[in-house]
Amino acid sequence: MQPIEWRDGALRFVDQTLLPGKVHYVETRDPDDVAAAIRSLALRGAPLIGIAAAYALALAHRQGRDLRPVADALAATRPTAVNLRWALDRVLAAADHESEAVRIHDEQIAADERMGELGAALIPDHATVLTHCNAGALATGGIGSALGVIKTAHRQARAVRVLVDETRPLLQGARLTAWELAAEGIPYEIIVDSAAAGLIACGSVQAVIVGADRIAANGDAANKVGTYALALAARAHEVPLYVVAPWSTVDAATPTGSGITIEDRAEPEVLYVAGTRVAPEGATARNPAFDVTPAALVTAIVTERGVLRPPYGPAIASLSSEPAVAR
């Protein structure tokens, strides 16, 4: 399964809203289709939407369109992940737009492998790790960030087991992470999100591993809503919390998490589950898609440039000037 592929000037991707029931590939040459797919979460995951947006600009270039307004429309699809703007800026600035999009994708695949190695070294043998949402192949186009760490530990025969937060409202854990783990033969159990704290308290979890959608200059990390509650529970019971994300997720221009825009999504995602209305008629909902975990609760940030430890401000500043690896 390739979540995203560039083929003969067209973009082919899996519609993630239909997983795990159906593996449906969409093929398009229209950048507007890509924008719509990002908005609907058919394409999702901070690194993957960056890659998809980069390819969308390549499609727009092939159509002979003015790239600037297309890039602005793509950037507006989702406000929290910084990878989106980062990838668009790279493609806009490149002499060869198409090659740059392919390069962004290739770099992510290499970054995932490197994060996998660095992160797996942090996981004890026979550990049960808990993860939230989907930070896997479906989120990055490589082996995944947080899930890449778990897959690498598994490939090293380290006997890792996984507790998967189902991740309401859109159930990326139950639908996508479970599906990826099953494909790898990694043992896992699904839990409702709110069961995590009690299981951490009972000693059932040796590490919490999550991805990120944006990391501020001080190490505060925005990730799928629910991550902050996990971080509080992990800290209360001295369980390490690892944030695994490519360097493109680091937003050195945003000093702290309070500067990160949190996307509010539509109410029906909460009021309906799997197409069935669960709330009474007339009910309203609040639906923040992300929350911010303060750097003080993060044990380490795993990037392809290295494993960052607190204090994150200096660690991020010192690595920010490094050239990208794996070019």
Added chain:
Amino acid sequence: MQPIEWRDGALRFVDQTLLPGKVHYVETRDPDDVAAAIRSLALRGAPLIGIAAAYALALAHRQGRDLRPVADALAATRPTAVNLRWALDRVLAAADHESEAVRIHDEQIAADERMGELGAALIPDHATVLTHCNAGALATGGIGSALGVIKTAHRQARAVRVLVDETRPLLQGARLTAWELAAEGIPYEIIVDSAAAGLIACGSVQAVIVGADRIAANGDAANKVGTYALALAARAHEVPLYVVAPWSTVDAATPTGSGITIEDRAEPEVLYVAGTRVAPEGATARNPAFDVTPAALVTAIVTERGVLRPPYGPAIASLSSEPAVAR
């Protein structure tokens, strides 16, 4: 709407699994039907299942059955709520089983009113309070415990608003609490459970108010899974957490929360949502129905005997010898 009623020697109750879509009353003279309804959560809420079990024994007495095995079967339906065994023991010991069941129900109605008054005094005007699961009329047969406090504050024109955790897996918040609040005209919004911590961090919540299924002698409180995560978030942001429960929920014979049996429920509650399978075929789940919030995170425990403050051990011990009110 009466969630439970004793009428001419029969028990009539609302099947809560069908709410809010359908208000369906079940009428039975068979105690085995009551046990099945408790098991399936057609009847739920710690005080309400105590009342239902008490009436079930009255039904068994009318059938001329040996009460002891019927009581044991009812006690075995759900292991966490201590009200169940407490109500059964009271009915078994009474000379007139039927009158005792009615008395338990009447006392709960009175206890709810008293808890409502005591608890409402703790809620600031114009507060947004966050609640989890359903600790309302559907959980007690009166005005509710935690929800009774909110209803009382609303009746006092205190301009209370509510954030309702949807409460996966069985969505008692989105289905039942939302329904009760709508009926009272109390403004509310539904959130996914894992959004609570981020909203508390943003200052959107002035108090967290929950019920309990069992309170140990030291004040540790078992409640619907997810309560512990709320308690951690509330403490991290100095938001008060109030546990509201009738005295019958206090289990003075269990010294601490570690002695409370946590019910593990069936996997399909997690793997399916509203009848639709969301997880891949072959997936497994863990489904603890409760978690324990340590007494140290509880700001106050509101009972009909008074508002308890830490340290809870002496507070519980001193009130344990009081006779029940409202006999």
